[in-house]
Amino acid sequence: MELAVEMRNITKTYPENNLRANDGIDFSLRKGEILCLAGENGAGKTTLMKVLYGLESHEKGTIRIRGNQENISSPLVANRLGIGMVHQHFMLVEDFTVAQNVVMGIEPRKYGIAYDLKKAVSLVNEAIAHHHFSIEADMLVRNLTVGQKQQVEIIKMLYRDVDILILDEPTTVLTELEIEALFSSLKQLAKRGKSLILITHKLKEIIAISDRVVVMRQGKMLGTYETKDVNEQQISALMMGKSISLSIKHAKRTDESQPVIECKKITVLRQGQERPLLKDLNFTAYSGEILGFAGVSGNGLGVLEAVLGGFIPVFDGKILHDGNDITNIGTAQLRRQGLAYVPSDRLQIGSSLKASVQENIIVGESRSFRKNGFIDQRQVTKHTNDLLEKYSTKGTAQMPIGTMSGGNIQKVILAREIERYQDYIVFSEPTWGLDIASSQFVYEQMASLRDKGAAVILISSNLDEILTISDRIIVLYRGTRVASFVGDEARNLSKEEIGEYMLGIRKQGASHV
Amino acid sequence: MQFTIPMLHSAITIMTPLLLASMGGLFTELSGMLNIALEGLLLMGAFCSIIFSYYTASMILGTLLGIVCTMILSAILASVTLNLKANVFITGLAVNLFASGMTVVLSFALFANKGVVVFDNIPPLPLLGTPELAKIPILGDIFIGHSAFVYLSWLLLALCYFVLYRTPFGFRIRATGLHPEALSSLGMRPNRYRFASFLISGFTCGLGGALLTLNLGAFVPNITAGKGWIALVVIFLGNKKPIGLLIAAFIFGLADAFSNYAQGALNIPSDFILAIPYIFTLLAMIGSSIYANKKGAIES
Numbered sequence: 161m162e163l164a165v166e167m168r169n170i171t172k173t174y175p176e177n178n179l180r181a182n183d184g185i186d187f188s189l190r191k192g193e194i195l196c197l198a199g200e201n202g203a204g205k206t207t208l209m210k211v212l213y214g215l216e217s218h219e220k221g222t223i224r225i226r227g228n229q230e231n232i233s234s235p236l237v238a239n240r241l242g243i244g245m246v247h248q249h250f251m252l253v254e255d256f257t258v259a260q261n262v263v264m265g266i267e268p269r270k271y272g273i274a275y276d277l278k279k280a281v282s283l284v285n286e287a288i289a290h291h292h293f294s295i296e297a298d299m300l301v302r303n304l305t306v307g308q309k310q311q312v313e314i315i316k317m318l319y320r321d322v323d324i325l326i327l328d329e330p331t332t333v334l335t336e337l338e339i340e341a342l343f344s345s346l347k348q349l350a351k352r353g354k355s356l357i358l359i360t361h362k363l364k365e366i367i368a369i370s371d372r373v374v375v376m377r378q379g380k381m382l383g384t385y386e387t388k389d390v391n392e393q394q395i396s397a398l399m400m401g402k403s404i405s406l407s408i409k410h411a412k413r414t415d416e417s418q419p420v421i422e423c424k425k426i427t428v429l430r431q432g433q434e435r436p437l438l439k440d441l442n443f444t445a446y447s448g449e450i451l452g453f454a455g456v457s458g459n460g461l462g463v464l465e466a467v468l469g470g471f472i473p474v475f476d477g478k479i480l481h482d483g484n485d486i487t488n489i490g491t492a493q494l495r496r497q498g499l500a501y502v503p504s505d506r507l508q509i510g511s512s513l514k515a516s517v518q519e520n521i522i523v524g525e526s527r528s529f530r531k532n533g534f535i536d537q538r539q540v541t542k543h544t545n546d547l548l549e550k551y552s553t554k555g556t557a558q559m560p561i562g563t564m565s566g567g568n569i570q571k572v573i574l575a576r577e578i579e580r581y582q583d584y585i586v587f588s589e590p591t592w593g594l595d596i597a598s599s600q601f602v603y604e605q606m607a608s609l610r611d612k613g614a615a616v617i618l619i620s621s622n623l624d625e626i627l628t629i630s631d632r633i634i635v636l637y638r639g640t641r642v643a644s645f646v647g648d649e650a651r652n653l654s655k656e657e658i659g660e661y662m663l664g665i666r667k668q669g670a671s672h673v
Numbered sequence: 674m675q676f677t678i679p680m681l682h683s684a685i686t687i688m689t690p691l692l693l694a695s696m697g698g699l700f701t702e703l704s705g706m707l708n709i710a711l712e713g714l715l716l717m718g719a720f721c722s723i724i725f726s727y728y729t730a731s732m733i734l735g736t737l738l739g740i741v742c743t744m745i746l747s748a749i750l751a752s753v754t755l756n757l758k759a760n761v762f763i764t765g766l767a768v769n770l771f772a773s774g775m776t777v778v779l780s781f782a783l784f785a786n787k788g789v790v791v792f793d794n795i796p797p798l799p800l801l802g803t804p805e806l807a808k809i810p811i812l813g814d815i816f817i818g819h820s821a822f823v824y825l826s827w828l829l830l831a832l833c834y835f836v837l838y839r840t841p842f843g844f845r846i847r848a849t850g851l852h853p854e855a856l857s858s859l860g861m862r863p864n865r866y867r868f869a870s871f872l873i874s875g876f877t878c879g880l881g882g883a884l885l886t887l888n889l890g891a892f893v894p895n896i897t898a899g900k901g902w903i904a905l906v907v908i909f910l911g912n913k914k915p916i917g918l919l920i921a922a923f924i925f926g927l928a929d930a931f932s933n934y935a936q937g938a939l940n941i942p943s944d945f946i947l948a949i950p951y952i953f954t955l956l957a958m959i960g961s962s963i964y965a966n967k968k969g970a971i972e973s
Contacts, residue, residue, distance in 0.1 A: 236860030251858040253851045260844060265859045267841035275841045316859075 163227070164324050164355040165189040165212065165243075170221035172207055181207040182218065183379045189324065194346060194356045196366040196387075199376035200399055200456075200621075205359045208376070209326050213245040214238040225324070244317030245326040250309050252301050259284040259297035262316045287319050292348060294341070306433050307338035314345070318354075325349070326357045331365060332458040335435045343369050361399065361456055363392040363663040375399055396659040400623060410651060411610055411631050417446040419480075420584045420615035421468075426477030428463050428639075437463040438639045440477070445584060445615040450606060452618045452630025456662050460639040461619050462504070465588040468617065469501050469509075470494040482583070495524060500581035502573055504589035504619075506566075510573045513562030518544035520561045521576050547575040552601075567598035574605060584615040591625060603629050623655050623662075635661040643668040680930045681815045686888070688926025689826050690715065690897075693881030694904035695911065695918045696826075696833050697874030702908050703837070704863075704870040705850035709765035710750055712901025713772035714875055718743040718882025720776040723892050724783065727792045732887055740879030746772070747875025754871075755864045769901075777894050791891040798822070798887055822884040829877070834915040846870060899951065906954050910961050921957075928953040 172182040210216040214232040259280040268279040284297035375382040375398045428438040470491035503509040544557035553571040591599035635643040643661040701708035721742040726735025802817035837843035853863035911917025932949040
């Protein structure tokens with residue numbers, strides 16, 4: 161069969177962290193097929209596609225497009241070769257119409273210099289009709305739904321006569337109905353001879369749409385399969401891989417356990433998006449317990465973090481802390497009432513990179529270091545040095561925190577948050593990007609907090625982590641709770657099993673919740 | 674009030690440099706750069722136009738050369754800001770300081786005079802209009818009998834509208850300010866459009882500056898007296914729309930003209946009267962931001 165794309169031995173290393181995002185990848189795309197590129201976060205899927213689209217360079221390997229070896233140095237070259245990419249974040253000018261967005265860069269003209277706005281509308285309407293999309297060229301992009309905006313992005317590429325189309329996680333923001341509409345459009349396109357690549361980690365979608373599936377894990381290619389020959393469980397097992405064993409003792413909920421944080425039917429909506437980000441989520445975090453939230457990204461973990469951190473308001477429902485209503489009181493108020501929080505984004509939210517380590521340590525707590533109305537620097541430095549030693553962190557109190565390694569930055573944040581914690585603490589992706597030793601350290605700290613009676617909430621898309629240290633596990637899928645596991649049930653859970661819940665293949669009955 | 678008509682007439686002359694500078698500033702603003710260098714560019718245009726007019730003994734040639742000098746300065750500003758990625762606020766400030774210092778230095782070097790330099794070979798600007806047109810009641814008195822700069826600025830305003838809203842170039846300029854990644858993801862370079870906007874700023878400021886000095890037949894140090902800054906206010910007050918610029922610039926021209934006439938007619942300390950346009954700027958800015966806040970509150 162004719163190959164649209166053939167990538168051989170592609171190797172790409174990010175110099176900043178020496179991470180090998182693509183390690184000798186062989187990849188091929190047949191003409192007229194829909195291929196899914198599957199893998200967990202950080203598997204290297206997007207990197208590989210950015211190489212193909214000319215957004216990233218690669219050290220080794222060759223790329224052939226329709227049999228000819230090409231050097232794709234920019235998106236412009238990619239477009240010329242008929243390769244288009246629909247990015248996860250829309251590249252649209254909200255104040256322009258659909259037509260104006262679609263033709264940008266290749267606008268129809270009249271009298272040599274003037275923009276033929278009418279012709280743009282009619283040309284784009286033709287393209288829309290040709291591909292059976294449901295938008296109109298003279299609509300303002302601002303007024304479109306998320307699904308319609310995505311159609312604009314696809315039309316934008318088709319208008320450029322692209323015949324190899326890459327879509328990066330196209331369904332993340334769509335409702336079920338919008339996904340169906342998108343898939344039927346994509347199938348139409350494939351029938352007309354376009355070759356499509358979908359980056360995704362959603363098994364149901366892989367099965368529903370693809371002809372073949374390519375699985376990647378940790379920068380390596382695991383294999384290419386005909387979709388009809390594999391089932392969801394097999395793909396899931398390939399994507400998740402083997403677990404690393406870390407030993408952490410588990411705790412049982414006792415009679416002394418008190419509810420600390422209670423979330424009652426919380427729902428979070430985003431403007432202009434039909435599907436709620438979180439829907440009717442119920443849970444209680446008890447003292448002396450690590451409550452783990454598992455899910456694939458885009459299914460509500462990040463939203464839950466933002467809700468607990470006070471960054472986004474809930475639309476409906478209640479959050480109680482020790483029985484007091486703390487719904488929508490904002491981050492500052494939450495902090496005052498005892499929120500301790502290790503955010504997933506440790507560089508933007510968790511720390512101020514240009515500020516020194518000690519400034520990062522006392523931020524929000526400077527009141528307790530005041531002497532005669534001024535901050536007592538000597539006391540701050542002493543306090544910081546004590547913490548650095550206690551958490552075996554390499555570095556000095558005065559150095560800007562941004563010059564530390566990722567693991568050490570995380571330790572500083574951890575030190576600050578554990579020091580201020582009162583009765584509950586939220587960890588979001590606490591070991592993301594950390595090596596095994598640092599991860600082990602973080603887990604030990606979490607376990608010791610739990611043993612001291614803290615209610616520990618862990619939000620993580622890392623399955624090993626969830627299974628290793630959680631005493632209780634709740635699985636989120638598309639913003640709702642689809643499963644929960646307590647005690648032995650949680651301990652004996654296999655990755656494959658929980659993976660099926662995370663990917664929406666299985667769902668527990670209402671009685672279990 | 675018997676001075677209403679002459680005051681309106683002079684408001685139109687006074688508003689023209691503001692209108693021109695704000696048009697150029699509109700381009701940089703829409704491309705996503707706050708161009709605080711308008712003041713310095715205007716001053717550069719004012720100085721270069723009159724000395725070239727003096728040396729070439731031609732106001733047209735002098736104005737053209739003045740515009741070229743101003744565009745060179747704005748090109749330097751653009752390349753330092755865009756290519757070397759310097760902060761646009763700092764580079765703009767540098768242009769302003771450079772222009773105010775350099776014009777005085779050059780004026781001293783050329784004419785041994787740090788103060789007002791009067792050029793006697795420069796005739797007053799010819800005023801356009803026929804006696805028939807001038808006879809039209811009120812309108813004729815207000816709109817006829819201005820220099821070519823005034824009518825040219827109106828033509829340029831129409832051109833400005835056409836370019837921004839009826840050409841691919843204008844759409845790309847606006848897209849650059851609204852979502853630069855939308856352009857770069859299609860293989861276009863947003864910085865090219867920003868560079869072009871800076872050049873357009875240089876052009877209109879050169880022209881606006883020329884009117885300031887040629888109208889007077891003399892160069893006065895710091896002759897712009899904050900007009901470049903007010904032009905920035907005009908852009909925001911005019912809601913970043915060409916027609917809005919015209920209205921906002923006219924209001925400021927009127928405030929300025931009023932202070933000129935009021936000095937002779939009203940019994941108010943002249944310092945206070947001279948401050949009227951600036952006080953007005955402040956009030957206009959406060960008013961428009963209150964309005965914008967209210968509007969924003971309703972929309973969200």
